[in-house]
Amino acid sequence: MKRVGKAWPYIFIALAIIFFIAPLLSMARFAFQRIPVISLGKNNLFKKWTADGLLVTLRDPEFKHSLSVSLKVAFFTVIVLLLMMIPTTLLVHLSTPRWRGLVETVTILPYVVPPIALVVGVSGTYRSIAPWFLASNYSLVPFYAILAMPFTFRSLDVGIKALDLRTLVDAARSLGSSSLRVMWNVLLPNLRTSIVNATFLTITVVLGEFTIASLLLKRTLPMYMAQEQGREPQGALGLGLLILVLTTLLFTLVGMMRRKNSASNVPQQINSGMVP
C-alpha cells in the first residue's frame, strides 16, 4: 500500500489537471485567438491573441441587461435564503437536534427533484393561480432559493458544528447577554465566514442556472450566453472563461478566509461547506 501510495496520487492529480486544464486552454484559444477553429494547432499557439470578441460582448447592452437581471435575482435569493436558513439552522442545533435529520432531508429534496419537473409543475400551477408572479423576473427567486438551499444549509451547518453552539450560548448568557445580544455578539460574528460562503455559493447557482430560466423565458446571464453562442461564439466563450476565472478567484478567497478563521484543530472542515 505504502510504496504504491507514493506514485499514484501524483499520477491521478496530473490526470485530473490535464482533464481540467486541456479544455480550459482550448477554450481560451478558441475565445481569444483570431484564427479559424480548423487551423488551430501547435504551430500558431502564440499568434493573434486578442480580446476583441469578449469586448464586443461586454459592450452589448443586452449583456448588461441580462447581467443586471441575474445580479438582482441573486441579491434577493441570497436575502430570502439567509433570512430563512440562519434561524432554522441555529434553532435546529440549539433546541431540537432531533429535527436536524428532517431539515437536512427537506433541504436535499431540491437536489433530488429534476429542475425540469420542478419548473413544469410549479410554473404550470402558478400560471393559473398568479400569472402576474410568473411575468416578473423575480419569479426566479423562489426556484433559485430552493436550488441553493442545500448549499446554504450545509455551509451554515458546518460553521455551527465547528462552534459548540450550546456552550457558547450558555457562556454568553451567564455573562449577562440577552437572547438578542447572544445572536448579534456571538452567533453572527462566528458564522460570518459561513454566511459569506453561502452567499457566494448562492450567487454561483444563480449565475450558472440555465434550465429554469430558459423554461420560464427569463433573460438571465446564462440565457444570454446561450444565445450569444450562436451570434458571437468567441464573445460567449470569452465571457464563460471570465466568469470561470472570477468565480474560481472568489472561492479561493473564501477558502483562504475559512482557513484563516478556523482553529488549526479542525482542518478537515475548512472546505466542507464549499463542496456541494
Place this chain on the structure above:
Amino acid sequence: MKRVGKAWPYIFIALAIIFFIAPLLSMARFAFQRIPVISLGKNNLFKKWTADGLLVTLRDPEFKHSLSVSLKVAFFTVIVLLLMMIPTTLLVHLSTPRWRGLVETVTILPYVVPPIALVVGVSGTYRSIAPWFLASNYSLVPFYAILAMPFTFRSLDVGIKALDLRTLVDAARSLGSSSLRVMWNVLLPNLRTSIVNATFLTITVVLGEFTIASLLLKRTLPMYMAQEQGREPQGALGLGLLILVLTTLLFTLVGMMRRKNSASNVPQQINSGMVP
C-alpha cells in the same frame, strides 16, 4: 433563546413543508386530474383522477429510447467515476493528506464552472479535434463525470473520514493482509454504503441534467421531458412526479442503510454524504 426555541422550529418546518408540498400537490392535480387547469379549485379536489396522461407517455417508444440512453450514460458515468475516485480518495487519505485540499478544490471546480461555459468550450474544441466523439451519446459521459465528481468525492470522503483509515489499514497489515487483501477485505466492505450513495447521486445527476444534453443535442430523458411538455403536458408532468417519487424513495433507502451501518456515535455524519 430557550422559550422562543420551542415554537420557531415547528413554524419553520411547517413553512418548509408547505413550501414543498403545495407545489407537489398542484403538480399532482395538474398531472392526474382530467380537468382544464383554469377550473382546478377547491370544489373538484377529488374528481376525475386518472393516470392516462402518464400511461400514454410511458408507452411512447421515444420515451423508452430516451430512458435507455440516459441509463446507459448513467451506467458508464458511474463506472468511470468510481474507478477514478475510489483510488484517488483512498490514496489522498492514506499517503498524502496534504493533497486533500487540492483534490477537494479540483473536485469543486465543476460546480463553479457554469455548465454552459463548459459545454461551449469543450464541445467547440472537441468538434475540431475528434468529431466522432461528440456524435456518440457516450460523449456525455465525461461531462457528467465532471458534474457528479464533487458528490462522489464528498460521499467517499465522508465514508473514509468515519473510518480511521490509517489504523484500520495498519491493523489489517499486521494481521497478515497484503495491500490487495486490505483493499478487498477491509476498505471496500466498509465503503459499501458510500459507494452505493455515490452511485445513486451520480444517477440522479445524469437523469436530471438538461443543459449539456440540450446543447449537445442528445436525446436523454430530461430532453424528452422538455419536448413532451409541449406535446403532452400531463404526461410530462406525471413522469416528472414519478421520477421525483422514485428518487426520494431511493435516497430514503440509502439514508436508512447509512443510519443502520453507522456507529451510533457519529450521527452527525449520517447524511453528510447525501447532501450536496
Place this chain on the structure above:
Amino acid sequence: MSALEFINVSKNFGGVQALEGFGLALAQGELVTLLGPSGCGKTTALRIAAGFETSDSGSIVVNSTDIAARPAHQRHMGMVFQSYSLFPHLNVRDNVSFGLRVRGIHSDERRKRAEEMLDLVRLSDLGHRMPHQISGGQQQRVALARALATEPHVLLLDEPLSALDAKIRVEVRDEIRRLNRDLGVTTLFVTHDQDEAMSISDRICVMNNGVIEQVGSPRDVYNNPSSSFVAHFVGSINTLHKGNTRILIRPENLVLTTHDENAQWRGVITDITFVGAFTKISLRLENDDTPISVLAISAQIDNSITIGLNIGINEAAQ
C-alpha cells in the same frame, strides 16, 4: 447567611428523576464540590443554579433572594464549562471583558479590568492571542478570568478539568483553589473524579441517583463514609470479615506481616504493583475468596514480599 442555597429542588427529565429534594447551602467563600457518577444529578443542580435549566419545584436563594424564576442572564453567576467555551472570534482580552461590555462598562475601564484578571491567572502576555492559538489549560484559565471579571455572586464550574491532560489538570486545579482563596469567591465545583474532589474542596457533597448521599469535609467523607456507596465511590475499600461482622477497611489501613502467627487474616499475594511512592499488593484471602488489596509505602516493602507468598494481614494501628 448562605451565599448560595438550594432548598428542596427537584427536577424530572421526561420520567427520569434527575434531582429529588436537593438541599445544600454554601457559605460565603466556600468551595463545595458535587461529586458523583454520571447521571447522579450533579450537573443538573449546577445548571439549575446557573439558570440554564428550570427546576420543577424548590428555591435557589442567593443573598436572601429567591432567583429560581430569573433568566440566566440576570443571575450574575460566573460559569466555566468542560469544553473550552471561549468565543472564537474574540481575542483573549476581549473574551475576558465580554461580561463587562454587556454591562455597558466603558472601554478603558474594561481594558484595565481585563488586564487585572489576566494578571490574576498569570496570562497577561497572551491578551492579544486568539483562543485557538493558546493551549487547553490556558483556555480554561482565560475562561476562569472571564467568569470572574464581573465579580459574580457564585463561581460555577462544570467539570472544568475533564478535557485536560493529567499534568495540566493539576495546575489548573491548583489555580482554581488559589483563586477561590485569594478572591473569597463562593465556588460550586462539579466533578466525577474523587481525587479531584478531595484535593480541592472545603466540603464534598456526594450524590447518587438525584439525591445527596453525604455532605462533609474530604477527610470526613473518606474516613467516615455514611453509606457503602460513598465508601466505594470515594477511594477504594476492602470488604473483610471479623468473626461474623462484615467490615470495610481502606487498603492503606492494612499492614502485611510475615512473622505474626496470629494475624487477623491470612492470604496469598496474587500481584504486586509498584507505583513509585507506593506499592499496591493484591491478595486472595484464605477462607474467603474475596480479593483484597493493601497499599504501603514502597520503601517498607522488602524483597521477601513476592507473588505467591502466604502472608498475614492486620488492621493498622490508628
Place this chain on the structure above:
Amino acid sequence: MSALEFINVSKNFGGVQALEGFGLALAQGELVTLLGPSGCGKTTALRIAAGFETSDSGSIVVNSTDIAARPAHQRHMGMVFQSYSLFPHLNVRDNVSFGLRVRGIHSDERRKRAEEMLDLVRLSDLGHRMPHQISGGQQQRVALARALATEPHVLLLDEPLSALDAKIRVEVRDEIRRLNRDLGVTTLFVTHDQDEAMSISDRICVMNNGVIEQVGSPRDVYNNPSSSFVAHFVGSINTLHKGNTRILIRPENLVLTTHDENAQWRGVITDITFVGAFTKISLRLENDDTPISVLAISAQIDNSITIGLNIGINEAAQ
C-alpha cells in the same frame, strides 16, 4: 536469545532525528515499556518493529532473523492501537479470527480459536456483537484477542489505554499484564504515562529526544534514576541542598517533624492536599525559595499540621 532486538536503529523524519542508535533487547515473555514524553521516539521505535515505518539504518532481529526489510504483513506481530481499531463491518468473532482467515485457516478451526481467545479476555458472550455495540474497554480487549489469535512473535501495544476512562484503564492494564504472564508472550508497550509504565512493566526503557535515557526495572528507574530527566519524568521529586550539594529526594522520603530542633531543613506549609490514602503537604523552605512537597499516609498527619505552620523536615530513614 532475545525474542525481539533493536540493534542501532536510527530514523530521521524530514530533518528531525526521531530515533538515534536505538538498541534494546526483549527476553522471551518479557514486558518492556517504552516511556517518554510525546515526540521522544517511542512510537517510532514500535512502528519500525511492526514494519509500518522503515528505519534509516540498523536491524530488527526476531528469533535470530533480521526482519528490517520485511513488509508489515510478513512480520507476524500482534498490534494493538490507541484508537479502537476493530474492523467496523465485522462482528467481534470475525474480528478476532481475521488474522486466521488471512492465513487460510479452515472456518471451523477459526471459529474454535476465536471462541478460545474471547474466553481468554472474558468476552465469550459478545462474539456476535458489532464493534460499535460494545464499550471502549471491551473493544480494546477484543483488539488484544485479535492480535493474540495468530500467536504472534511479539505483542506491540501503542498507548492502548490512552483513550479509556480512568477505571477501565486499570482493568485493561491488568488484563494486559495477565495475558502477558499467562501466555508468556513477549510484549512491547508504549506509553507516556509513568504510573502505567511502573505498574505494568518488567523493565522500563525511558526515552527522550530519540535516545534511551535509562533501561531498568520500575524500582530501579524510580529509586536510582540515571539522569535528572529520568528523576523528574518518573514520579515527582524535590531539589534540596545539603550543605553545598544539591540532592534530589522523592516526596515520600521526607518526613515532617514538629519537635526536632535540629531538623535538616525548615519550611512553612503553604498547602495541604488530602488525596484519600495520602496527603500531600506543600512547603516553602526557609533559606531557599524552592517549593517542595512531602507525601505522607493521611493517618500519620494529625490536626496540628496546618497551613502557615513553620515545621522541620528530615530525610526519612531508609
